[in-house]
Amino acid sequence: MTLLIRDATLVLADRVVPVGYVLIADGRIAAIGEGAPPDALIASAKRLLDGTNKVLLPGLVNAHTHLEQTFMRGYSANRTLLDWLKNCIWKLQSAMTPEDVALAVTLGLVEAMRGGATTIVDHHKVPLSRRHTDVVLEAADRLGVRLVLARAWADRGANAESPSAILDDLKRLFDEWHGAADGRLRIANGPLVPWRCSGETLRRTTELARRYGAATHCHMNETQAEVAMTLEETGMRPIEWFAALGLLGADFHAVHGVWLSDREIALLAQHGATVVHCPAANMILASGVAPIWRLIAEGNGARGVNVALGSDGPASNDGQDMFEAMRLAAYLQRVTTLDERAMPPRLVIEMATAAGARAVSGPALRVGDAADLVLLDFDAAHIQPVGDVLASIVYNVRGSDVDTLIVNGRPLIEGKRMLDLDEHALIAECRDRARSLARRAGVE
Numbered sequence: 001m002t003l004l005i006r007d008a009t010l011v012l013a014d015r016v017v018p019v020g021y022v023l024i025a026d027g028r029i030a031a032i033g034e035g036a037p038p039d040a041l042i043a044s045a046k047r048l049l050d051g052t053n054k055v056l057l058p059g060l061v062n063a064h065t066h067l068e069q070t071f072m073r074g075y076s077a078n079r080t081l082l083d084w085l086k087n088c089i090w091k092l093q094s095a096m097t098p099e100d101v102a103l104a105v106t107l108g109l110v111e112a113m114r115g116g117a118t119t120i121v122d123h124h125k126v127p128l129s130r131r132h133t134d135v136v137l138e139a140a141d142r143l144g145v146r147l148v149l150a151r152a153w154a155d156r157g158a159n160a161e162s163p164s165a166i167l168d169d170l171k172r173l174f175d176e177w178h179g180a181a182d183g184r185l186r187i188a189n190g191p192l193v194p195w196r197c198s199g200e201t202l203r204r205t206t207e208l209a210r211r212y213g214a215a216t217h218c219h220m221n222e223t224q225a226e227v228a229m230t231l232e233e234t235g236m237r238p239i240e241w242f243a244a245l246g247l248l249g250a251d252f253h254a255v256h257g258v259w260l261s262d263r264e265i266a267l268l269a270q271h272g273a274t275v276v277h278c279p280a281a282n283m284i285l286a287s288g289v290a291p292i293w294r295l296i297a298e299g300n301g302a303r304g305v306n307v308a309l310g311s312d313g314p315a316s317n318d319g320q321d322m323f324e325a326m327r328l329a330a331y332l333q334r335v336t337t338l339d340e341r342a343m344p345p346r347l348v349i350e351m352a353t354a355a356g357a358r359a360v361s362g363p364a365l366r367v368g369d370a371a372d373l374v375l376l377d378f379d380a381a382h383i384q385p386v387g388d389v390l391a392s393i394v395y396n397v398r399g400s401d402v403d404t405l406i407v408n409g410r411p412l413i414e415g416k417r418m419l420d421l422d423e424h425a426l427i428a429e430c431r432d433r434a435r436s437l438a439r440r441a442g443v444e
């Protein structure tokens with residue numbers, strides 16, 4: 001299949017092309033050009049897509065979420081963190097059947113795709129059985145989106161798994177799913193938090209992941225209390241401890257990184273690790289402000305630490321809109337650094353695209369790469385007239401402006417409509433299913 005998108009504004013890695021075209025052939029980007037496409041190209045294309053008044057950018061990477069939490073929205077209001085976890089989230093999670101997970105994840109993926117994400121990293125917290133995990137991958141396979149499933153685990157504390165069970169299930173997932181569906185599905189090692197994981201299992205799971213060329217993805221330094229726990233137990237701060245265990249590398253994702261010391265920032269930069277910033281969750285859970293501007297501007301590398309962007313789970317956000325995540329990331333750094341030049345739009349967009357793609361070894365908007373694209377409808381009252389395209393993307397665009405979403409060259413959303421899916425039927429089914437889950441779990 002060849003698809004030609006023409007007359008769109010293109011947001012490329014190094015510049016904005018006011019009017020240009022992108023040709024997709026066999027799932028890959030075959031050509032990118034300025035102005036009108038040559039006649040021969042138009043003649044060769046099986047399908048034409050008109051990009052007038054639309055802005056094309058690389059597909060966004062939601063680098064951290066928990067999709068099963070789509071059935072857990074709204075419970076955090078008016079509760080303390082511990083009350084919320086104990087009396088809602090943990091009860092709901094442990095009562096989930098594979099059918100509950102499948103539906104919650106499908107709805108979560110639809111929301112994430114409508115929010116501009118072509119790649120989603122799901123830190124999967126309910127691997128209660130093989131089916132509980134497989135249904136997540138099956139849902140992503142069916143919808144056509146790109147998914148990295150980071151299989152969460154803890155070998156200490158409540159509901160701990162044995163190291164051998166963790167390693168066996170990880171190995172099974174790597175063997176059965178890593179690279180499946182034309183490379184759209186990937187597996188990552190997903191230790192939950194440092195204080196619930198033993199050093200030995202952290203080391204062994206990371207070694208296993210590296211044998212498959214897979215990443216390790218872990219909540220790090222989210223709250224001050226958590227940093228203190230690791231410090232007391234190991235004599236090191238969490239990132240220092242992980243560095244000592246040999247876990248840091250370009251394949252390591254430190255999710256949150258709110259409370260980081262100068263030495264930890266230097267370690268992250270030295271090892272080329274990624275910090276996944278989740279501004280909405282950091283604000284809702286009152287965790288603090290991650291030093292994102294410092295990570296990017298002052299790290300040891302040429303451009304400091306690679307910072308990607310995530311929504312975090314619907315229980316602690318409560319949405320999956322990547323445009324909202326971009327806007328919040330920009331606002332939060334500006335108001336805390338008191339630097340009005342902090343977080344220019346180009347950089348914020350890079351966090352949601354190139355930095356995320358780097359972290360998950362995903363495609364970019366380059367000739368030869370898999371075609372993961374988003375086309376935004378700019379013909380809207382809350383966007384026009386446009387002073388600066390990049391600023392409009394960060395400050396004006398909402399998920400509902402996603403007109404077309406393409407993964408591996410296949411349109412999944414077109415004209416703001418999910419293709420091959422009865423969205424209303426799905427929503428109705430999820431509404432009933434979430435209600436019965438809450439009843440079964442004894443959560444009001």
Ligand SMILES: [Zn+2]
Binds near residue numbers: 064066123312
């Ligand atoms: Zn999380």
